[in-house]
Amino acid sequence: xxxxxxxxxxxxxxxxxxxxxxxxxxxxxxxxxxxxxxxxxxxxxxxxxxxxxxxxxxxxxxxxxxxxxxxxxxxxxxxxxxxxxxxxxxxxxxxxxxxxxxxxxxxxxxxxxxxxxxxxxxxxxxxxxxxxxxxxxxxxxxxxxxxxxxxxxxxxxxxxxxxxxxxxxxxxxxxxxxxxxxxxxxxxxxxxxxxxxxxxxxxxxxxxxxxxxxxxxxxxxxxxxxxxxxxxxxxxxxxxxxxxxxxxxxxxxxxxxxxxxxxxxxxxxxxxxxxxxxxxxxxxxxxxxxxxxx
Amino acid sequence: xxxxxxxxxxxxxxxxxxxxxxxxxxxxxxxxxxxxxxxxxxxxxxxxxxxxxxxxxxxxxxxxxxxxxxxxxxxxxxxxxxxxxxxxxxxxxxxxxxxxxxxxxxxxxxxxxxxxxxxxxxxxxxxxxxxxxxxxxxxxxxxxxxxxxxxxxxxxxxxxxxxxxxxxxxxxxxxxxxxxxxxxxxxxxxxxxxxxxxxxxxxxxxxxxxxxxxxxxxxxxxxxxxxxxxxxxxxxxxxxxxxxxxxxxxxxxxxxxxxxxxxxxxxxxxxxxxxxxxxxxxxxxxxxxxxxxxxxxxxxxxxxxxxxxxxxxxxxxxxxxxxxxxxxxxxxxxxxxxxxxxxxxxxxxxxxxxxxxxxxxxxxxxxxxxxxxxxxxxxxxxxxxxxxxxxxxxxxxxxxxx
Numbered sequence: 001x002x003x004x005x006x007x008x009x010x011x012x013x014x015x016x017x018x019x020x021x022x023x024x025x026x027x028x029x030x031x032x033x034x035x036x037x038x039x040x041x042x043x044x045x046x047x048x049x050x051x052x053x054x055x056x057x058x059x060x061x062x063x064x065x066x067x068x069x070x071x072x073x074x075x076x077x078x079x080x081x082x083x084x085x086x087x088x089x090x091x092x093x094x095x096x097x098x099x100x101x102x103x104x105x106x107x108x109x110x111x112x113x114x115x116x117x118x119x120x121x122x123x124x125x126x127x128x129x130x131x132x133x134x135x136x137x138x139x140x141x142x143x144x145x146x147x148x149x150x151x152x153x154x155x156x157x158x159x160x161x162x163x164x165x166x167x168x169x170x171x172x173x174x175x176x177x178x179x180x181x182x183x184x185x186x187x188x189x190x191x192x193x194x195x196x197x198x199x200x201x202x203x204x205x206x207x208x209x210x211x212x213x214x215x216x217x218x219x220x221x222x223x224x225x226x227x228x229x230x231x232x233x234x235x236x237x238x239x240x241x242x243x244x245x246x247x248x249x250x251x252x253x254x255x256x257x258x259x260x261x262x263x264x265x266x267x268x269x270x271x272x273x274x275x276x277x278x279x280x281x282x283x284x285x286x287x288x289x290x291x292x293x294x
Numbered sequence: 295x296x297x298x299x300x301x302x303x304x305x306x307x308x309x310x311x312x313x314x315x316x317x318x319x320x321x322x323x324x325x326x327x328x329x330x331x332x333x334x335x336x337x338x339x340x341x342x343x344x345x346x347x348x349x350x351x352x353x354x355x356x357x358x359x360x361x362x363x364x365x366x367x368x369x370x371x372x373x374x375x376x377x378x379x380x381x382x383x384x385x386x387x388x389x390x391x392x393x394x395x396x397x398x399x400x401x402x403x404x405x406x407x408x409x410x411x412x413x414x415x416x417x418x419x420x421x422x423x424x425x426x427x428x429x430x431x432x433x434x435x436x437x438x439x440x441x442x443x444x445x446x447x448x449x450x451x452x453x454x455x456x457x458x459x460x461x462x463x464x465x466x467x468x469x470x471x472x473x474x475x476x477x478x479x480x481x482x483x484x485x486x487x488x489x490x491x492x493x494x495x496x497x498x499x500x501x502x503x504x505x506x507x508x509x510x511x512x513x514x515x516x517x518x519x520x521x522x523x524x525x526x527x528x529x530x531x532x533x534x535x536x537x538x539x540x541x542x543x544x545x546x547x548x549x550x551x552x553x554x555x556x557x558x559x560x561x562x563x564x565x566x567x568x569x570x571x572x573x574x575x576x577x578x579x580x581x582x583x584x585x586x587x588x589x590x591x592x593x594x595x596x597x598x599x600x601x602x603x604x605x606x607x608x609x610x611x612x613x614x615x616x617x618x619x620x621x622x623x624x625x626x627x628x629x630x631x632x633x634x635x636x637x638x639x640x641x642x643x644x645x646x647x648x649x650x651x652x653x654x655x656x657x658x659x660x661x662x663x664x665x666x667x668x669x670x671x672x673x674x675x676x677x678x679x680x681x682x683x684x685x686x687x688x689x690x691x692x693x694x695x696x
Binding site for chain 1: 487514515516517519520522523525526527529530533546549550553557558559575576577578579580
């Protein structure tokens with residue numbers, strides 16, 4: 001019975017990693033860049049919701065919509081100012097380092113505006129969840145909502161990418177940027193759209209992250225962002241269903257290693273998995289062929 | 295593939311960097327100032343008829359609340375002593391200096407006070423400043439008593455004593471308190487293994503728990519990089535049947551632990567130390583979750599003994615706010631100095647160095663009674679022995695647990 005409890009805890013944590021990893025992998029799959037600032041976009045989304053819902057006591061729904069809009073604008077602006085000019089740079093490292101810079105910039109900006117004090121986030125999910133068995137097993141409402149939202153996003157993204165013109169353009173850009181340009185696809189516009197979607201997903205992930213772990217600080221997004229990156233690699237970076245599976249598996253591994261091995265070593269194990277995956281199966285669980293990535 | 299590897303190594307580097315940066319937050323400027331060391335002890339010869347006591351603390355800046363509490367309470371204590379006839383019949387003069395929470399400025403403040411003729415120092419308020427100043431008080435053989443410097447190194451020299459518990463000794467005090475008040479039969483611990491403060495208290499607590507009337511049934515750690523999900527640590531404490539969970543951690547992590555315990559439906563007594571002070575100030579925190587939370591703290595302003603009632607009343611009249619534990623520590627410090635001077639029958643014309651020698655031996659002999667404990671005595675190493683006190687959160691406010 002206690003194993004099941006831990007498994008459910010792992011599922012809760014994993015569902016959060018999964019929803020963050022979706023945004024990570026989406027941007028990587030198409031723009032072929034790791035947006036290290038993704039975790040900090042999440043943090044920005046959380047602060048927007050916190051400000052609207054708690055400080056101004058506004059409607060939760062309004063807060064989430066506002067966070068999505070602001071994160072989308074932030075993502076598009078960041079892409080335009082910080083990433084696009086470097087896309088043609090000689091080394092692909094330039095844009096990665098810029099992304100780290102953006103990450104620290106956002107963290108410090110939040111520190112300046114909101115201060116280092118933590119704020120307690122009111123959950124956007126008011127539902128308590130379901131109780132199983134004799135009442136000792138409980139799946140939290142936020143876990144179920146997170147998994148449901150992840151699946152909806154997963155399906156919506158797949159439909160968007162495979163059924164719409166813009167989605168097809170994304171696939172083309174992902175496959176061969178040069179050829180896509182020759183075919184008359186506006187690469188810059190396509191990548192901007194990718195960032196817009198990825199950042200909107202960050203806002204949604206932020207709302208759910210802070211609902212599950214209601215402590216908001218300028219560094220809220222940093223560690224979950226890095227773990228979600230590991231999850232995306234585990235699932236096969238660039239693969240959208242892979243991000244979902246990778247997130248859930250990683251969360252369960254983390255909780256079980258905390259439980260049965262050591263609560264202090266769990267991070268070492270999680271990052272050890274990253275090393276092992278890269279050595280043994282660099283394409284991850286679902287990222288079989290490069291062509292299938294998106 | 296090659297590209298991915300380089301990306302990943304970069305990622306790892308950035309993670310490492312992030313860890314380093316997060317790890318060094320909150321440290322005050324630790325280095326002692328190099329300048330101004332030449333002035334010798336002769337400048338401190340007193341002007342005859344009065345004792346001169348100085349205090350140092352951050353009177354401006356982010357920690358101003360602490361420094362002002364210490365300096366105001368010391369001032370209040372001196373005023374009360376003078377009104378009652380002084381020490382050994384001699385009046386006391388008092389002066390305070392600002393150190394802005396900066397170790398270098400704290401040393402400058404000390405030199406300013408020394409030039410003024412200070413014979414005994416109450417300060418500094420914070421640990422890093424207190425340590426920096428102790429390098430100079432040691433050299434000058436000036437008696438120093440820090441009201442609130444809790445780091446172990448604050449009292450590493452024999453001329454320095456403290457009023458508060460040291461960080462690790464809070465572990466001992468907590469164990470005693472839980473034992474003496476029969477708070478639990480089974481105790482779980484959740485601590486931050488990446489933090490010296492937290493793991494120091496944890497170790498002392500476990501050592502002291504031997505032979506107590508409770509049993510430590512689970513001790514689970516977390517690290518600064520993994521401090522969002524506490525479900526495993528809480529579940530283990532719950533499965534082990536812990537009816538009290540000891541949290542020697544800061545309130546930031548504790549607020550999450552309280553929330554997650556509530557979600558799990560786990561309701562033990564939570565017991566914290568001074569790092570827990572502040573949990574009620576977390577913005578938007580549901581304080582009902584902290585209901586019943588106990589924390590070890592030397593002073594509760596709502597206590598009903600005469601000493602506390604008078605102190606709170608006089609402090610409020612003079613400074614317009616309710617005194618905190620820093621104020622109580624400083625108030626006690628001044629009366630401890632008075633008692634030690636009286637025990638040795640010192641007069642203001644004694645040299646600063648002789649006063650220091652006399653007070654060093656007096657400190658180990660006296661038994662003081664004050665706001666922070668009814669019975670305090672000291673070891674020669676500067677650590678206080680006193681009865682731990684705790685407060686409990688009731689209806690969103692601290693009330694004395696005794």
